[in-house]
Amino acid sequence: MGRFVLLIVTALFSLHLGVTASAQSGEGEIAAEAREQRGYWLSRRVIVLPLDEPAEVVLRSGSEADAVALHPQGGLSADMAARFPHLRGMASYRLPVLSRERLIRMLRGDLVVEARRGGELVLSTGLQLPGVLDDLFANEEPLGVRFEGGVPVLSVWAPTATSVRLALGEGDEPEFLDMAFDPETGIWSARGEENWYGRPYRYEVTVHRADTGRVHTNLVTDPYSVALTTDSTHSLILDLSSDDLKPESWDNLEKPSLEAPEDIAIYELHVRDFSIADATVPADERGKFEAFSRTSSNGMQHLLALEEAGLTHIHLLPSFDCATIPEAGQKTPPDLTSYGPGSARQQAILEEHRATDGFNWCYDPYHYTVPEGSYAADTDGAARTLAFREMVSSLNRNGLRVVMDVVYNHTTASGQAERSVLDKIVPGYYHRLLEDGRVATSTCCANTATEHRMMERLMVDSLLTWAKAYKVDGFRFDLMGHHSRENMLKVKEALSSLTTEEDGVDGSAIYLYGEGWDFGEVSGNARFVQATQAQMGQDTGVGSFNDRLRDAVRGGRPFDTGIQHVQNQGLANGLYTDPNEERPADDGAREEWLAYADLARLGLAGQLSGYRFEGASGEEVTGADVLYFGTPGAGYASDPQEAINYVAAHDNETLFDIYAYKLPLDSSPTDRVRSQVLATSFVLLAQGIPLLHAGQDMLRSKSLDRNSYDSGDWFNLLDFSYQDNGWGRGLPPRQENEANWEEQRAFLTHDDIKPEPRHIAQTAALTREYLQIRSAEPLFRLRTAEDVQRQVRFLNTGPDQEIGLIVMTLGEDEAAPELVVVFNTKAERASFDTGLESDYALHAVQQKSADGALRTASMRSGTASVPARSAVVFVRR
Structure with a gap:
């Protein structure tokens, strides 16, 4: 997430701290001034x-x-x-x-x-209690449902509850069974019978809340649920090791080969987006896990072409049980094709369906360790487990590993809210409290406190289940900086300990990365040493998103609004070299280009804090010296695998949409293709791990929507038939685009911006070419900081460098490097004398490029000739 852009969600899931109808008595009520803790x-x-x-x-x-x-x-x-x-x-x-x-x-x-x-x-x-609860009751005893000799044992941690009963069955009159309390662990447990298998259950928890001053009796699902009924009303007693829940050959599933983390290349994809508009998928499987098993579909054929080119991992946006997608009774919005590209009708009509349609990004956790039901053809019980496993199995068999986007930094709700779970069982423990006892909401919703031992344990246990029971190959942590560095190291240690022999999983190959942003009540290590970029880039092997390279290539920052979008050009969309109507090529633009170029060089070198090179000043600098918007420390990684390089993601505008603002308005479709592919080439030819946003390789547009988390299928179109990139589907939802909404109409109705199918297909082909080059050349996948320092160098540096060109060489021999890469950000062809005497040829992949202009690139007598808005790779003969 730069996902704190979703602050609007707080309007949907606000804190519920007052007395509610679930309060069973007024006993123990305290004075109002004591409500604060x-x-x-x-x-x-x-x-x-x-x-x-x-x-x-x-x-x-x-x-x-x-x-x-x-x-x-x-x-x-x-x-x-x-x-x-x-x-x-x-x-x-x-x-x-x-x-x-x-x-x-x-x-x-x-x-x-x-x-x-x-x-x-x-x-x-009042008092905040997490510290003493950890001191007295933190433990590693089993929680949730386990089976002993075929008999289920159910356990829940609720040390402050005065009573916990198991409510077995659905309906208004479940069977209530007393549970036994262990005063050493704070765990309540009940031993069942074999015939309980498959039955729904909840816990009836009676507990005092400090924030209401009342005793509440709550019927609540299990925080350790592994299966749920439709719409998550009840947990289910299931055994994930049961053969009935396994696809064919599940226990012997072979993983695609992966020699090192630096070989990873990631495609960030939303489960519903992937197939909801794909007519080649059976109607009842569109938008579902099952669509990933349809290998002849347009979507799977697209993924398989990317895999053949070098893609290794599919990153799925949150696929655990989330609160905002109805699993039963979804309503399909009406057809909106009759409205114009700048019309406000589409978003107005969709506003009426936001709560009842099937779309949401799903960053609103309900139950952490159960697949989301709306993503399965059958929403109830075991079916969603089987569907998720079949998806993983299909992707793995077809050469692709699976990354799961996880959101342990917040829950959908807290207090006595309808979808609150954790806080109804141990009030005031699982969430991070502010100085007065209110729940912190800086992430958008109710922030969890993984610095508390049993919340940390819940996170680790959940991740181990996804790794072992679902064979997930990697995890991306939403707002990772809201976790501690210690949290992440414990997660890594736990996952790395998994072995194929004992667990059916090679934990050493599970890759972790996340958003290392620093903000909110934890900012500046206020509560703990955070899992931020700089602090995870210290020999942890955990990746952080590289906003430095992103901003240098795109220009500006994600939260630019209004005219800033147009003014703040970057390297790949015309800063200084092809100014738009609002950004003249003046001295200020030149200085900005030089600063961005240093950021880009550092990004191409893996964003390493210790990497040394000649900066724009003419002096040698390290990555730690380079400024990021005026602050030193642009370099944060200690190893290439700690940098996730990207220029677009699900958050904020798509790359095509941001370029609609930034490129000169009269740019031709060909220029737009080349600028987009140039931006992508920075990502794919950089050291570290590249991440592509789904559709980035197809000029994907969301009709300028900057925050499409709940904008429906209409604005989130992903068309693998290459016919429609999504541009001009109407003015996007006003509430998410208020600052730009009135100006967006002029862009959306401009005749020359929407691409034709041939442009979409060409972009897809060119993206695969850069993936092929990265996959074919180990020099783009160096393993250590020492390797990068020794083998990655830059020409055309210092204060007198030629503006518009970034020239990188790779190889042991400085005088005769194996590869020369020229990024030409100019709007015209450029020549550059590298001073190298060896003979170089255009890379074999680009000799057959889908772009005829790229095929004309050459390097003779040390002088490279490169077409406009292009990245060209030359190989020593």
């Missing part, structure tokens, strides 16, 4: 409070008999300060030694801390 119970002996001066402090829980006097002990200990850095400076108070039984009783009741000075009340507040 400004104190922190960190361990069985330590509470910290926002007090500047010592005070007489009492902890009250329910009856007067449970009142406990606390004793001041200065500030936090070094250990506590390391674990809770955001609490440094708060006053620490010590509890007397209390029995485990008494601690449990107190934690289940109304907790209020009162502080007085000279008899005057100076503080009355």
